[in-house]
Structure formats: C-alpha cells, structure tokens
Amino acid sequence: MPNSSRKVGSLFVVATPIGNLADMTYRAVETLRAADIVAAEDTRHSRKLLKEYSISTTMVAYHEHNERKQTKYLIGKLLGGADVALITDAGTPLISDPGYRLVSAAHDQKVPVVPIPGCCAAIAALSVAAIPSDRFVFEGFLPGKSAARLARLRELDQEQRTLIFYESAHRIKDTLIDFAKIFSLDRTITLAREITKQFETITKGTLSQILQRVTDEPNQQKGEFVLIVEGYHPDKKIDADTLRILDILAEFLTPSQAAEATAKITGKSKNLVYQTGLTRKSEKSSD
Numbered sequence: 001m002p003n004s005s006r007k008v009g010s011l012f013v014v015a016t017p018i019g020n021l022a023d024m025t026y027r028a029v030e031t032l033r034a035a036d037i038v039a040a041e042d043t044r045h046s047r048k049l050l051k052e053y054s055i056s057t058t059m060v061a062y063h064e065h066n067e068r069k070q071t072k073y074l075i076g077k078l079l080g081g082a083d084v085a086l087i088t089d090a091g092t093p094l095i096s097d098p099g100y101r102l103v104s105a106a107h108d109q110k111v112p113v114v115p116i117p118g119c120c121a122a123i124a125a126l127s128v129a130a131i132p133s134d135r136f137v138f139e140g141f142l143p144g145k146s147a148a149r150l151a152r153l154r155e156l157d158q159e160q161r162t163l164i165f166y167e168s169a170h171r172i173k174d175t176l177i178d179f180a181k182i183f184s185l186d187r188t189i190t191l192a193r194e195i196t197k198q199f200e201t202i203t204k205g206t207l208s209q210i211l212q213r214v215t216d217e218p219n220q221q222k223g224e225f226v227l228i229v230e231g232y233h234p235d236k237k238i239d240a241d242t243l244r245i246l247d248i249l250a251e252f253l254t255p256s257q258a259a260e261a262t263a264k265i266t267g268k269s270k271n272l273v274y275q276t277g278l279t280r281k282s283e284k285s286s287d
Contacts, residue, residue, distance in 0.1 A: 009036070009078040011106045012085040013099065015092040015118030019197035021052050025118050029053045035085035039074055041098055045089050062086065067101045074102060078111045085116075092120040096140040096166055122164045125192035125226035128202050129162075132231070136162040144171065146178055153182040157271045163229040172225050176211045179229075183207055185267030188230035194223035208267060232269075238276050242266045246277055255281065 012031050017023040032038055032055045039062035040046035046059060062070045074084050088097040106113050126133050139156070142149045142165060156163060167175050179189075185208040193201045201220070203210060214220045238246075245265055249258040259274035266273075 007081055008111055009080070009082040009084060010112040010114055011074075011078060011103065012083065012114045012116055013093050013103065014085050014087050014116040015120065016046075016049060016087050016090060018090040018119045018121050018124065018195055019200075021049060023119050023196060024049070024053060025116070028116050028118055029055065031116050032057055032085050032087070034083065036082040037074070037077060037084045039070070039084055039086045039102070041088045046087060049087075057085070062098060062102065064098050067098055071102045071105050075105050075109055075111070078106065079109060090119070090121070092118065095120055095122065095138075119196075121166070121192075121195055121224070121226050124195050125190070125202075125228055126162070126164060128192070129190035129228035130204055131162050131188060131190055131228050133162060135160075135231075136164055138164045141166050141168075142175060146174065149175065149178050150181060153178060154271070157182050157269060158232045158234070160231045160234070162231050163227075165227040165229070167225040167227060169222050169224070172221055173211075173214055175227075176207070176214055179207055180211055182270065183229070184269040184272070187269075190228040191220075192226040192228065193220065195226065197223070199223065238268060238273065242268055242273070243276070243280075246273060247280070250277060250281070 012035060014028050014031055016028065032050065032053070035057050038046070038050070038057045038059045040059050041061075041063045043059045043061050050057070050059070060070065060074075062074070078084055086093050086099055086102060088099070091097070093099040094103065103113055122138055126136060137159060142152055165175075185206060187207045188204070189207050189210045190202065190204040191210050191214070193199070199219075203213060205213070242262060246258060246262045249261050253261065255274065255277050259270055259277050262268065262273045263270035
C-alpha cells in the first residue's frame with residue numbers, strides 16, 4: 001500500500017479488469033484510493049472504473065503520444081513525495097501498453113516500483129487454451145501490413161514454445177490467412193475472443209478449422225482477440241503422401257516452388273517441406 005511517510009513516493013503498476021469490472025482486486029482498489037495521482041492511458045475510459053469503486057483520486061493522461069512529457073512530470077511528482085498509480089485501459093500495464101518509459105525512469109531515479117498484480121489477457125487465454133503452457137513466447141501484436149507480418153511469422157515458424165499473439169477485430173481474419181501461409185494447417189490454435197466480456201468465446205481447433213469458423217461467422221470477427229498457437233514440433237515427420245507429392249513436383253519445379261506447392265496442397269509447413277526436400281535431394285545425389 002502507498003506509504004505517505006516516505007520522502008520519495010512510490011510508483012504502483014496496477015492491473016485492472018480486461019472486461020468484467022468485478023475482476024478488480026481489493027488491493028488494486030485500495031491502492032488507487034490511497035495514491036495521490038492515477039496515471040491512466042485514457043482518462044475517459046478509466047473514469048468509469050474509478051466511479052464504479054468510488055475512487056476520487058486525481059487522474060492524468062499517460063499514453064503513447066505524451067509519454068516523454070508525462071514521464072518527466074510524474075517523476076517530478078514521485079521525487080517530491082507523491083505516490084503514483086499507473087493503469088492502462090485494460091489488464092496489466094506495459095503488456096502491449098504504455099508505461100515502459102515511466103517504469104524505467106523510476107528505476108533510474110531509485111523510486112520504488114511496486115506491482116499490483118491482476119488481470120492479463122495473455123495469461124487468462126493461456127490458462128484455458130489447453131495448449132502446453134510450461135514454456136511460451138508473448139509476441140503481442142504482429143505488424144499491421146501483411147508483408148511485415150509474414151516476415152515475422154517466418155521467423156517464428158519453427159519456434160518450439162507456445163506462441164501468444166494479440167489481434168484486433170479489423171485484422172483477425174487477415175492474420176489467420178497469413179498464419180495459413182506460414183504455419184501448417186494442422187497446427188493447433190486456441191482463439192480467445194472478448195475474454196471476461198458478455199460475448200466471450202474460447203475456440204480450440206486446427207488452424208484450418210479456426211480460419212474456417214472466423215470466415216463463416218462474421219460475429220467471430222468482432223471484439224478483441226488472443227491467439228494461442230501450438231509450438232513447432234521437430235519430431236513431426238512428413239507423411240508418405242506428402243513425400244510422394246513433393247517428389248513428383250520436385251521433378252518439374254525448383255525446390256522452393258515444389259515446397260510451396262506441396263505445402264498448399266497438403267497444409268504442411270512450407271519450411272518443413274522445403275527442408276525435407278533439400279535433405280531428400282542431397283540423399284539422392286549421394287547415392
């Protein structure tokens with residue numbers, strides 16, 4: 001809890017609900033009430049939360065467009081003895097949200113930084129995904145443009161840890177289509193939509209199944225999304241039918257073209273098919 005006896009204030013990084021206001025913790029409420037300043041990503045949005053819990057603490061805006069200016073202001077307040085609570089529109093600050101500059105500056109100035117844990121969409125989705133959660137990588141939002149998005153996905157294609165992505169309503173379908181260009185269509189995915197909200201849906205299936213559902217059901221393209229993607233399994237071998245197709249195409253196409261065509265026909269990972277093709281070519285050459 002804030003301690004007004006300190007000469008230097010404390011920065012409290014406070015997690016807030018991601019949808020259902022009842023998910024607010026007692027400690028978060030008390031921290032926001034006792035703080036001197038609440039730094040909020042969008043004061044209009046956060047005012048509803050503070051009103052719900054009868055919190056009258058002064059708010060200031062802290063978002064990506066004013067981080068530099070507001071960091072200097074808030075550090076000044078902290079060094080002057082004020083306690084500051086940092087919140088975002090939803091979930092845990094700094095997790096694909098503003099706050100890094102302020103927290104970093106607080107550490108540099110020896111200002112105590114205190115986490116007040118609570119909701120996080122990535123962890124909430126992972127907990128119900130039924131996909132291995134012992135090792136995972138949080139990627140946040142992928143690039144907005146398809147070319148950059150595909151380039152990043154190629155880098156992640158053989159990542160063996162579970163992958164976690166955030167995505168918005170206007171890009172969810174395009175992102176899944178790009179998934180299908182890089183990942184195997186039988187890769188397991190859990191799509192978590194509108195977590196803790198009225199229209200929450202948690203759907204697990206293959207990439208092919210998830211893409212089909214999102215395409216067929218426009219309502220599944222609305223809201224905020226977390227995508228949990230099964231990691232790459234190097235022990236998954238290409239089946240005999242895929243090898244037969246690859247071998248036939250390799251007689252008429254370059255290795256890259258044969259791999260791309262085989263991947264489109266079978267739904268297997270292009271990278272895996274390509275590497276298999278190179279290995280088979282090398283084996284034949286050495287015979």
